[in-house]
Amino acid sequence: MIYFLIVNYYSTNLVLELINSIRKTSYVDYKVIIINNSPDDNSIDLLKTESVLIFDAGTNLGFGCACNLGLKWIYIQDPQAYVWIINPDAYFIENNLEKVKPFFKLHPKISILGTLIYTPTGEVWFAGGRFIPKTGAIITQKKLTNMDVDYVNCDWVSGCSLIVNLNNFTEFPHFDTAYFLYYEDVDFCLRYANQGHLVAINNSFPVLHQPSSITNRNVFKKIRNSTYSYLLTMDKYTNRFIFSIRLIFQILKAILGIILKPQAALGKICGIWDYIINNQNK
Numbered sequence: 090m091i092y093f094l095i096v097n098y099y100s101t102n103l104v105l106e107l108i109n110s111i112r113k114t115s116y117v118d119y120k121v122i123i124i125n126n127s128p129d130d131n132s133i134d135l136l137k138t139e140s141v142l143i144f145d146a147g148t149n150l151g152f153g154c155a156c157n158l159g160l161k162w163i164y165i166q167d168p169q170a171y172v173w174i175i176n177p178d179a180y181f182i183e184n185n186l187e188k189v190k191p192f193f194k195l196h197p198k199i200s201i202l203g204t205l206i207y208t209p210t211g212e213v214w215f216a217g218g219r220f221i222p223k224t225g226a227i228i229t230q231k232k233l234t235n236m237d238v239d240y241v242n243c244d245w246v247s248g249c250s251l252i253v254n255l256n257n258f259t260e261f262p263h264f265d266t267a268y269f270l271y272y273e274d275v276d277f278c279l280r281y282a283n284q285g286h287l288v289a290i291n292n293s294f295p296v297l298h299q300p301s302s303i304t305n306r307n308v309f310k311k312i313r314n315s316t317y318s319y320l321l322t323m324d325k326y327t328n329r330f331i332f333s334i335r336l337i338f339q340i341l342k343a344i345l346g347i348i349l350k351p352q353a354a355l356g357k358i359c360g361i362w363d364y365i366i367n368n369q370n371k
Contacts, residue, residue, distance in 0.1 A: 091119040091189055092172045094159040096152055100177040101132040103299075108136060110180040117186045122163065124155040152248065153264030153273035160253070164261035172253040179250055179298040182207065188293055193254055196239060200257040200286035201278055203246025205233065205295040214298055217243035217290040220279060225327045225335050227275060227319075233292055240289040244282065248274030250296045257286060267367075270311075272318035279326055309356040316360025317367075324368065336361070 093111060097104055108121055121141040125133050126149045137143050144162070146155055156174060163172055171189055193199065206215040212231075219228040227245075234241055251274070253262055262281065264273045278288045316339060323335045339361055346354035 090167055090170050091117060091186065092159075092163045092167075092170050093119060093121045094156060094163070094172050094174045095121065095123045095177055096126055096155040096159075097123050097130070097133050097177055098126045098149065099130050101130065101136065103177040104133065105136060107175065107177060107180045108141060111186070113181070113184045117189075119186070122159045124150075124159050126150055126155050151269035151273075153268045153270075153277075154266055156248075157263045157266070160263060161261045164255055164258075168255055168258075170255050172255060174248060174251050174253065175296065176249045176298065178300075179206070179296045182295050182297050185294060189252065192239070192291070192293060193256075196289075197254075197256065198287050199240065199289050200254050200262075200281060201246060201288045202240070202252040202254070203243065203288075203290035204250045204252070205290070205292045206247060206250055206298045207295060209297060209299060214300060215247045215249065217241060218245040218247070218275065218278075220244040220275065220326065222327055223331070225323050225331045227272075227322070233290070236292055239293075240291040242287070242289050244288065245275045245278035246288060246290050248277070249298055252294075267321060268318050269314050270318065271315040272322045275322055276325065309352050309359075312353045312356030313360040313363065316357045317363045320361065320364040321368075324364075 095104055095107065104123065111119065111121065119140065123133065123136070123141065123143045125143055125145050128145050128147055133143060144158060146158060160172060163170055171193060203215070203217060205213065208214045215229060216233045217230045219230065220226070221228070265276050265280070268276060282288050320336060320339065323332045327335070339357060343354050343357040343361065346357065
C-alpha cells in the first residue's frame with residue numbers, strides 16, 4: 090500500500106486540495122495519514138474518512154518529529170509499505186500514482202526517492218540535492234542531469250515530496266529529533282546514505298508546490314529555525330574549520346541585515362544563539 094504522510098499546521102484548505110488531487114487516481118490502494126501539528130485547528134477533522142486518518146500531535150512538534158509519529162505507525166501496520174511524505178502546499182499534476190509500485194519493483198535498492206517539484210508557474214523548484222563536505226555547500230539543483238534514465242543518484246532530496254521504501258529498513262526510518270524545521274531532509278538523506286541506503290530522484294512522479302506558502306507566515310520563526318538547523322547540519326557533516334567559517338558568515342549576515350531586514354536579522358541572531366546554547370558542551 091502507498092501511505093501519504095502529511096503534516097498539518099493550520100493548512101486545512103491546502104490539505105484538502107492535496108487530497109483531492111490524490112483521489113483523482115481511483116485505482117491505487119492508498120491511505121492518507123495526517124499528523125496534526127495544530128491541535129486547536131478543529132477544521133482538519135472534517136477531512137477524516139475511511140482512507141484519511143488523522144493523528145493529533147498534541148502540540149507543534151515540528152516537521153521531522155511529526156513525520157516520525159506517522160512513520161512509526163505506518164511501519165508497525167505495514168513494514169513493506171511505500172510512504173510518500175508530502176507537504177500540505179503541494180499537489181499532484183498528473184494521475185500517475187499507479188507507477189509507484191512497479192517503479193520500486195524494478196528498482197528495489199532505492200530506499201529514499203525524491204520527485205521532481207515544480208512551482209505553479211511551471212518552473213522546476215527542485216530536481217535533486219548535492220552536498221559537498223569539503224566546503225559545506227548544500228546545493229539545490231534545478232535541472233535533472235539526465236531525463237532519459239529511470240532515476241538519478243543524489244545526496245539528498247526535498248522533504249516537500251519524497252517516497253520512503255520501508256522494505257529496505259529493519260526498523261522504522263526517522264528524522265533526527267534535534268531538528269524542528271528546515272534541513273531535516275538533508276540530514277535524513279545523508280544519515281541513511283552513510284548507512285548504505287540509496288538516495289535518488291526521478292521525473293516520473295512530479296508534484297506542484299507553492300514555495301513557503303506556510304512558513305512565510307512568520308519570517309522571524311522561519312529564519313530562526315533555518316539558521317539553527319543549518320548550523321546543526323554543518324556541525325554534523327563538515328569539519329571544525331569549515332563549520333567555523335560557516336558560523337562566521339551567519340554572524341556577518343545577521344549584522345548586515347539589522348538595518349535592511351531587522352526581523353530576519355533578529356531571527357538569525359536567535360538561531361545562532363539557540364545553536365550555541367544547545368551545543369555548548371561539545
